[in-house]
Amino acid sequence: NNMLEEGMITLQQRDQALKEELHYERFVQNIDQSALYVAEMVRQELFEKYGEDAYTQGFKVYTTVDTAHQRVATEALRKVLRNFDRGSSYRGAENYIDLSKSDNVEETVSQYLSTLYTVDKMIPAVVLEASRKGVQIQLPSGRKVTLNSHALGFAARAVNNEKMGDDRIRRGSVIRVKGSGDTFTVVQEPLLQGALVSLDAKTGAVRALVGGYDYHSKTFNRATQAMRQPGSTFKPFVYSAALAKGMTASTMINDAPISLPGKGANGKAWNPKNSDGRYSGYITLRQALTASKNMVSIRILMSIGIGYAQQYIQRFGFKPSEIPASLSMALGTGETTPLRIAEGYSVFANGGYKVSAHVIDKIYDSQGRLRAQMQPLVAGENAPQAIDPRNAYIMYKIMQDVVRVGTARGAAALGRADIAGKTGTTNDNKDAWFVGFNPSVVTAVYIGFDKPRSMGRAGYGGTIAVPVWVEYMRFALKGTSVKPMKAPEGVVANGGEVYMRERMTTSSDLALDNSGVAPRPAQPARRAVPNENRRRTESGNAPAREESDETPVLPSNTGNNNKQQLDSLF
Numbered sequence: 001n002n003m004l005e006e007g008m009i010t011l012q013q014r015d016q017a018l019k020e021e022l023h024y025e026r027f028v029q030n031i032d033q034s035a036l037y038v039a040e041m042v043r044q045e046l047f048e049k050y051g052e053d054a055y056t057q058g059f060k061v062y063t064t065v066d067t068a069h070q071r072v073a074t075e076a077l078r079k080v081l082r083n084f085d086r087g088s089s090y091r092g093a094e095n096y097i098d099l100s101k102s103d104n105v106e107e108t109v110s111q112y113l114s115t116l117y118t119v120d121k122m123i124p125a126v127v128l129e130a131s132r133k134g135v136q137i138q139l140p141s142g143r144k145v146t147l148n149s150h151a152l153g154f155a156a157r158a159v160n161n162e163k164m165g166d167d168r169i170r171r172g173s174v175i176r177v178k179g180s181g182d183t184f185t186v187v188q189e190p191l192l193q194g195a196l197v198s199l200d201a202k203t204g205a206v207r208a209l210v211g212g213y214d215y216h217s218k219t220f221n222r223a224t225q226a227m228r229q230p231g232s233t234f235k236p237f238v239y240s241a242a243l244a245k246g247m248t249a250s251t252m253i254n255d256a257p258i259s260l261p262g263k264g265a266n267g268k269a270w271n272p273k274n275s276d277g278r279y280s281g282y283i284t285l286r287q288a289l290t291a292s293k294n295m296v297s298i299r300i301l302m303s304i305g306i307g308y309a310q311q312y313i314q315r316f317g318f319k320p321s322e323i324p325a326s327l328s329m330a331l332g333t334g335e336t337t338p339l340r341i342a343e344g345y346s347v348f349a350n351g352g353y354k355v356s357a358h359v360i361d362k363i364y365d366s367q368g369r370l371r372a373q374m375q376p377l378v379a380g381e382n383a384p385q386a387i388d389p390r391n392a393y394i395m396y397k398i399m400q401d402v403v404r405v406g407t408a409r410g411a412a413a414l415g416r417a418d419i420a421g422k423t424g425t426t427n428d429n430k431d432a433w434f435v436g437f438n439p440s441v442v443t444a445v446y447i448g449f450d451k452p453r454s455m456g457r458a459g460y461g462g463t464i465a466v467p468v469w470v471e472y473m474r475f476a477l478k479g480t481s482v483k484p485m486k487a488p489e490g491v492v493a494n495g496g497e498v499y500m501r502e503r504m505t506t507s508s509d510l511a512l513d514n515s516g517v518a519p520r521p522a523q524p525a526r527r528a529v530p531n532e533n534r535r536r537t538e539s540g541n542a543p544a545r546e547e548s549d550e551t552p553v554l555p556s557n558t559g560n561n562n563k564q565q566l567d568s569l570f
Helices: 011-019 033-050 067-085 105-113 149-158 162-167 231-245 285-290 294-304 306-316 327-331 338-349 389-404 409-414 461-476 531-536
Strands: 060-063 123-131 134-138 144-147 173-180 183-187 193-200 206-210 251-255 281-284 360-364 370-373 420-425 432-437 441-448 491-494 497-500 564-566
Touching (some): 033 060, 033 206, 033 360, 067 193, 067 206, 067 441, 067 461, 105 134, 144 183, 149 183, 193 338, 231 294, 231 327, 231 389, 231 432, 231 461, 251 285, 251 294, 285 294, 294 306, 294 327, 338 432, 389 491, 389 497, 420 461, 432 461
Parallel strands (some): 251 564
Antiparallel strands (some): 060 360, 123 134, 134 144, 193 441, 420 432, 432 441
């Protein structure tokens, strides 16, 4: 009728259209609730590629994500977040609807609850009556249930508590309950958040991705959008740069306190520390990464130069803005996402190749025609070589010690000899990480509050992030054979350590070199921190610290026949 009024069709065309018999189907969207972060990533990519057609062309998208992997990953993360929140006080109702103006309260509540979702068996409910005697709620099914003080539990103090303001439980409050039949108890979603990203190390295909506890409460994807300090999970990239610059796994570096005048906040001295307050003197590069020694990481960066490290680390896919131009870079004070960290570690896992994470595999149109298919970069085939394969292999061997005797010993619970990785915990336990891998799979786990604050003594990478990783990877690697990385050509073993062949030389051929760069015969010693690098160092970045609830066991010195010593001016 409107088209006729606008003169767009004739009366005859209008009448003909009105006589047509309508045929329609009801399409029920059935997306796995554990995969909503992935589904949103797909929607965004489709819209970027096809614009509004993404919503009208009936595309069918196949992702790289395995449904079973996704469910296990989601539950693994939720389990740890729930356990952390256990014992917390009740934070209050999650929402409020005004029922005072409703002519049909039951219908109003039913309509509202139809827009909410049950997450992790936590059922949304609306409070109909609230008093000291108890609280009556309406469930999404329309059923009414009365909660006594026992059922209210830790939420009892919130009933009509004016001191809690809008968070109090009152008529119209939206709360969460768990249970069945006539037995329900009040629960709440955890405040702590996190993310998990698992990639195929050779192709970058996303196997599982969890962006938080509950997509419905906040669609913010912490796996791809949360810019957080990586802490000591960033150290392997600095150590890889050191190997490329000339150091070896048996290079000796001084683990002793450092004080850098003018490099701290407001021009004060910067006095970084090892998290446990212990210092080991001269130890090998391997031992330093295994025990996550901050002092050694700083001295390594001082010797190779901040500018060189910044350029080198970009090979792993990090943006320049994510790599601070200061010595605190060595402690992971930049900011990046869990997805980017996982991509970076895939370079170590696949032998030195840069692959790109992707979640879409194929796209078909409504007629079943293939519209697009991912042609991924594949390690060893068409992916660019980011770092020397020997460098990747040596880093893999070092990070195996992190799992075997270092800060990630909990990951050894899998009982596999092909696992390597690195933990990370930032200042005041605000961010906790673990990135673990074998030559096939890389999985990164991040835990932290959206508004950064301390997680307390439980918030160490080895304590809270490793358990998530173990539960997921136990499933992800089930039935797969244990296959440690093969040594590439040009790697030699000597005295229990592995080296690039050209770095194999006897200690009598080496001169002490204060810069830490592997010296060549008859080369004069150099200063520990060249003036050029001193000028480039910036202050103001608060250092991150690697924490551990247990003191790592330093692996024994190996390869002492090739001992290189890195002295320091400090």
